[in-house]
Amino acid sequence: MKKSLKFLALAFVAFLMVACGAKKQDTQPLLIGMEAGYPPYNWTQSTNANGAVPIKDSKEFANGYDVQIARKIGEKLGREVQVVKTEWDGLLPAVQSDKIDMIIAGMSPTAERAKEIDFSESYYDSRFVMVVRKDSPYAQAKTLEDFAGAKVSGQQGTLHYDLLKQLKDAQVEQAQDSFPVLRVALEAGKLDAYISEYPEAVSAAAANPLFTYVELNPSFQVAPEDRKVSIGVKKGSPLMSQINEAIAEITDQQRKDFMDQAIKNQPAADGQEETSTEAAATEDYNFFARTWEIATQNWRQYLAGTGMTLWVSLTGTLIGLLIGLAVGIIRTIPKSKSQIHNGVLKVANLLLNAYIAIFRGTPMIVQAMIFYYGTDLLWGWKLTPMSAAFLVVSINTGAYIAEVVRGGIYAIDKGQFEAARAIGMNHWQTMKEVVMPQVFRTILPSVGNEFVINVKDTSVLNVISVSELYFTTKTIAGNNFRYFETFFVTAVIYFILTFTITSLLRAIEKRIDGRPSDQLAAGNQQQVAVLKEEA
Numbered sequence: 001m002k003k004s005l006k007f008l009a010l011a012f013v014a015f016l017m018v019a020c021g022a023k024k025q026d027t028q029p030l031l032i033g034m035e036a037g038y039p040p041y042n043w044t045q046s047t048n049a050n051g052a053v054p055i056k057d058s059k060e061f062a063n064g065y066d067v068q069i070a071r072k073i074g075e076k077l078g079r080e081v082q083v084v085k086t087e088w089d090g091l092l093p094a095v096q097s098d099k100i101d102m103i104i105a106g107m108s109p110t111a112e113r114a115k116e117i118d119f120s121e122s123y124y125d126s127r128f129v130m131v132v133r134k135d136s137p138y139a140q141a142k143t144l145e146d147f148a149g150a151k152v153s154g155q156q157g158t159l160h161y162d163l164l165k166q167l168k169d170a171q172v173e174q175a176q177d178s179f180p181v182l183r184v185a186l187e188a189g190k191l192d193a194y195i196s197e198y199p200e201a202v203s204a205a206a207a208n209p210l211f212t213y214v215e216l217n218p219s220f221q222v223a224p225e226d227r228k229v230s231i232g233v234k235k236g237s238p239l240m241s242q243i244n245e246a247i248a249e250i251t252d253q254q255r256k257d258f259m260d261q262a263i264k265n266q267p268a269a270d271g272q273e274e275t276s277t278e279a280a281a282t283e284d285y286n287f288f289a290r291t292w293e294i295a296t297q298n299w300r301q302y303l304a305g306t307g308m309t310l311w312v313s314l315t316g317t318l319i320g321l322l323i324g325l326a327v328g329i330i331r332t333i334p335k336s337k338s339q340i341h342n343g344v345l346k347v348a349n350l351l352l353n354a355y356i357a358i359f360r361g362t363p364m365i366v367q368a369m370i371f372y373y374g375t376d377l378l379w380g381w382k383l384t385p386m387s388a389a390f391l392v393v394s395i396n397t398g399a400y401i402a403e404v405v406r407g408g409i410y411a412i413d414k415g416q417f418e419a420a421r422a423i424g425m426n427h428w429q430t431m432k433e434v435v436m437p438q439v440f441r442t443i444l445p446s447v448g449n450e451f452v453i454n455v456k457d458t459s460v461l462n463v464i465s466v467s468e469l470y471f472t473t474k475t476i477a478g479n480n481f482r483y484f485e486t487f488f489v490t491a492v493i494y495f496i497l498t499f500t501i502t503s504l505l506r507a508i509e510k511r512i513d514g515r516p517s518d519q520l521a522a523g524n525q526q527q528v529a530v531l532k533e534e535a
Helices: 002-026 065-077 088-096 159-166 179-187 198-207 240-249 252-265 276-280 287-297 299-331 339-361 364-379 385-410 414-422 427-464 469-480 483-514 516-534
Strands: 030-034 043-045 061-063 081-085 102-107 128-133 151-153 193-197 211-214 228-233
Touching: 030 065, 030 088, 043 469, 065 081, 065 102, 065 240, 065 252, 088 102, 088 228, 088 364, 088 427, 128 179, 128 198, 151 159, 159 193, 179 193, 179 198, 179 211, 179 469, 179 483, 193 198, 198 211, 198 252, 228 240, 287 299, 287 483, 299 339, 299 385, 299 427, 299 469, 299 483, 339 385, 364 385, 364 427, 385 427, 414 427, 427 469, 427 483, 469 483
Parallel strands: 030 081, 030 102, 151 193
Antiparallel strands: 043 061, 102 228, 128 193, 128 211
């Protein structure tokens, strides 16, 4: 009887655990991938006003037409919606590697993309237009031929850019990675026009008095499926049927209302934000006053981005220093009479040489994509964006510092190695007591230089959803449409960071030059020399 009761009790506990586990699984947040910087489809804001949803691992919120569609799907699935803020190029690998559940980012289901992921039914039908400056001769364009000689561009990796080939004799410039960059180029006169969808064009014209858009007749020749905007999911995703059911339940009037509200609620849509170019023509324009205004209004975002940049770059540099020291020491181990020792050493050197060659020979942005997305696809490693960022920066830095350490070790006089061996020191003791105190002072400037480089190079980590300073700046600029002042603030922050780091490192170098540790290193050299003579 007691055994039966125990069995029933255990079965009941197991049932509760399974039930709770199932409930927990069902209530996991629905992760939606988007740029959160493409109004009116999606943008970033500081509060949850107007139905915004939280951005994962952030204190910010996302809103826009795409977000409202995502909320409808979340209601259908009974799951809370969270946005994973990612650069456009990172969206497809993110959904393929299960970093997100779906892409809702104004994406067209082109044939090329459909080979990689599955697409839902359309939740919006696109109209393609050209965004131009009002004072441009192309503002009067009516046909595709009217853009002959114009400098045009579009967003990289999208159908938009491919459609530019239909503009007769137009000068197609390099594709840009985002619409904020396209708007900057247009405002600065680097472009005569860029191709866009109708909602984005309306958004740009409403926010920037210098812009307008033209609809061409006949317009671009586009396949019916390429006019559609759909939701992307992983191949074979079980969510597809429920997503299509949710889309079918959204009426045409609701979709129109969502877009109208998105255009109305988008940042700077009230027309009160005056652009730099137009404001510069007025007497009351004050560049520094407007720059200060942006800095004070967005200081929390700037501070968060700066903190993330410093945290990743500092941690990565310190771990990279440890890796570099270990690799550098191993690569300088001398051969011995033991064949086994020499064989192991040869294999180790081959592997370490390959590590250094690979990580010094490939860009950090490529390494970030491989570590974050590739390892999940190949081996199922569920790295978080931050763990992938620390891993990439650390290993990348270690490869560079390893060569610096090796050079520093070989710069030490060979007589000191010989003297250390003469008194019975092994390789590790020689490194610890004699060589490394001298090497550290020699390599300190190079290590500091790597730190400064990492502060700037972490800007590439936005492809794996790390909201560092540069990605944060793009979001701010995409919201206020005042690019020059916004990026000027960022330039000042980067300069302050690098100047401060460089100054601190120089102070440390001077301190080391006068510290007893240097005298101790010199004493070690003298002691080794004396022992060498005695030996």
